[in-house]
Structures are given as structure tokens and as C-alpha cells.
Amino acid sequence: MNYEIFGLVNGLAGKFGPLDVLMVFAAKYLIFLLFAAGAVVTFLRARQDGWWPVGAWRIGQVGATLAIGLVLSVVVRMFGLSLRPFQTHQVHMLITHDPGVSLPSDHATASFALAIAVWFFVSAKWGPYFMGVAALVAISRVFVGVHYPADITAGALLATIAGLAVWGVTLLWQDKFVNRFTTRWDEDQLVEERALESTV
Template sequence: MNYHLFELINGAAGRRDGVDDLMEFAATWLVYPVFAVLAVLAGLSLRRRQWQPVAQLGAALVAAFAMAQVLAHVSNQVRPFQSHPVHQLIAHGPGVSLPSDHATAAFAIAFGVYAFLSHRWGLALTGAALVIGFARIWVGVHYPGDVLAGAVIALLAVLEVLTAVRMYAVRGDRRYERI
């Protein structure tokens, strides 16, 4: 099913130059404006001396990349262009494709911003993450499962940090009650 969905999406590539150009931009460069929005939101939070949400978001991003690296080391799934004929629209080296690093980063930022900084901006960044993930499939460098794995890893990382924060808050409240 993963390959069939890939064929459906990537099969549309190479037909309309304008659409391909947009997808190439999204697959390659859109992640940088996502990081820029993150930096602005983090800067605004720090300006208001609210360092905890920024630290939590950073911890979620680090946790997501750590989980992604573990999965990449145990995965043997190569990129679509290494084993199938594809419409490869951007240059990319061979290697393990599961999970998508671009999708992991974009979704970790989006879900983290939603959870720790701003629901509105988190939803907007989730839309951008979806576009990035779709574009990575369109240009022929990832399967849909690679993007989905990146999103799931990002969600698990944010939930992990939320759980740790809540556990710490409960322990802190108990210590305060004893005093």
C-alpha cells in the first residue's frame, strides 16, 4: 500500500512545471521558514521571560531526532528512487528513507509550537508540515510511510515532553505541600 500511494502521488509529478516548481520548493526549502517562525515565536517568549515553553519545545525536537535516528538505524528501507522507477525532481543521495528527517523536524516544530507556545501558530505550522511531507513524496525521495513515521515520532516526542513536564509539576506540588 505504501508503494501504491507513492505511485499515485509521484505519478502526477513531471506533468506541470509550475506545480513541480512549487513542490520542489516545498520539499527543499519550506522547512527553513518553518524554523524561522519557530525562532520568532521563541524570541517573543523569551522576551517575555517565558523560557520554559522554549526549553520544552527544544527538548521535544531533540527527542524526535533521537527517536528518528534509532528508527533509521534499524530500518533497511531505501529511498524510492533506489528500487523503483520514479519522477525524481530533486537531487538526493541514496540511503535509508525511513523516517523523513524533513517531516520529523517540521512536525516536531508544529506539534511543539501547538503544545507549548501557540495553538494558532501550531495549526498553521502543521499545515506547512503536511505540505512539506506531501512534497517529499511528490519529488520522489520519500514514501508516504516515511512521512507518516516522521509525524508519529514528532507526536510521541511532544507527548513525552508533556508527560515529563506534568510529572515534574506534580512532584513539585507534592514537595511544596510538605513544606
């Protein structure tokens, strides 16, 4: 089933020039635009919330989701479960790529981890758009011949696990973190104000 679906998607390569151009761009470069947009949306939300402590916590949520997702990807990759399609089959290759372990797709893991983090922790409005772009990145990797559908599915699954893990930590610790440092911040501000008043 994995190879059959791969054949259907990759079989479209080379048949329609504009689609090839779009998919090559998505496979190679779209992830960078996705991360740039994610950084902008996250930092704008952090500034809106106040950089400390809520904004810092929000940035930490996004960073932790990405980190956990990529660590999980590295761990799974160590098992060497699947080689890349072009190593074992005749495929339509639209980009060059080194041979190696194929599952999971790092591009899919990183893209979906960012999209899930934005949706869960930053903006419910923009989250679905990020998910759509992440899906395009993932599918394009199959289209250009460097990943199987199972590879991108595994990446999406690992990203989801990472997002849920951070969500669980959020439920347990966010209020404690924010309240603790908000109280400290307010106390420091009060001390500074009193010190300023005493000098007037």
C-alpha cells in the same frame, strides 16, 4: 499500499510546472522558513512570559521535543527498514538525493516536531498553521521522489511521541521548576533592593 500511494502522489510530478516548482521549493527550502518562523514565535512568547523562568522553560520544551524526535529518528533509521523509492523503482525525480535508508523522513520528523511543539507549548493559535506547513514539507518529499508515504507517516508519529513525552514531563515538573526559580528570583531581587536601600 505504500508504493501505490507513492505512485499516485509522485505520478503528479512533471505534469504541471508551477506545482513542480512549489513542491521542489517545499521539499528543499520550506523547512528553513518553518524553523525561522518557529524561532520567532517561540522567542516572542518567551519574552512575553518573561525570559526567566517561564520563558526559558518554554524554549526548553520546544528544544526537547525536537531533540527527542530526531534521536528517535536516528534510532529507527539504524534498522534500515526501507530504501529510498528511486533505489528500487522508476520514479519521477525532481531533486537529486543520495541513496540510503528512507524510513523515517528526517524532514517530516523535524517539521512535525517543531509544529507540535509550537502547538502544545507556545501558541494554540499558530500551531495549526505550523502543522499545515509541516504537512506540505512532508508531502513534497513524496512528490519529488525521495520518500514513501510510510516514511513521512513514521516521521509524524515519532514527532508526536516526542511531543507527548515532553508534555508528560511538563505535567510533572513545570510547576516545580517555575515555582522554585521564581522564588529564588524574588528572593534575589529582595536582597538587591534591601542592599540598595541601605546605601541610600
